Amino acid sequence: MSGASEMSVASAFSGMTRVDPVLFKAACPDCRGGFELAASALRLVVGATHRTTFYSFTCPQCRASVRKPAGERIVELLTGGGVRALRLQGTGRGA
Secondary structure: OOOOOOOOHHHHOOOOOOOOOOEEEEEOOOOOOEEEEEHHHOEEEEOOOHHHOEEEEEOOOOOOEEEEEOOHHHHHHHHHOOOOEEEOOOOOOOO
């Protein structure tokens, strides 16, 4: 390709700025504490029904294990923010 200039990796990314990690606001029903959690602090389980689809975390203040239901919109927000989803066998989704 004549006339095509080569670009280094450094110059290709020179205009980019650092991206801050996504933080999710959460609350603990036990101690009623409010806080922000990184995607790595959340666990998402997607099951066949609304009863088997939930997210969970450990409260950073009282160390209680918290489990909350996750509807379609919550699943989208969490996965879009980098939370990994564990999909249970036989969910019927995408099969």
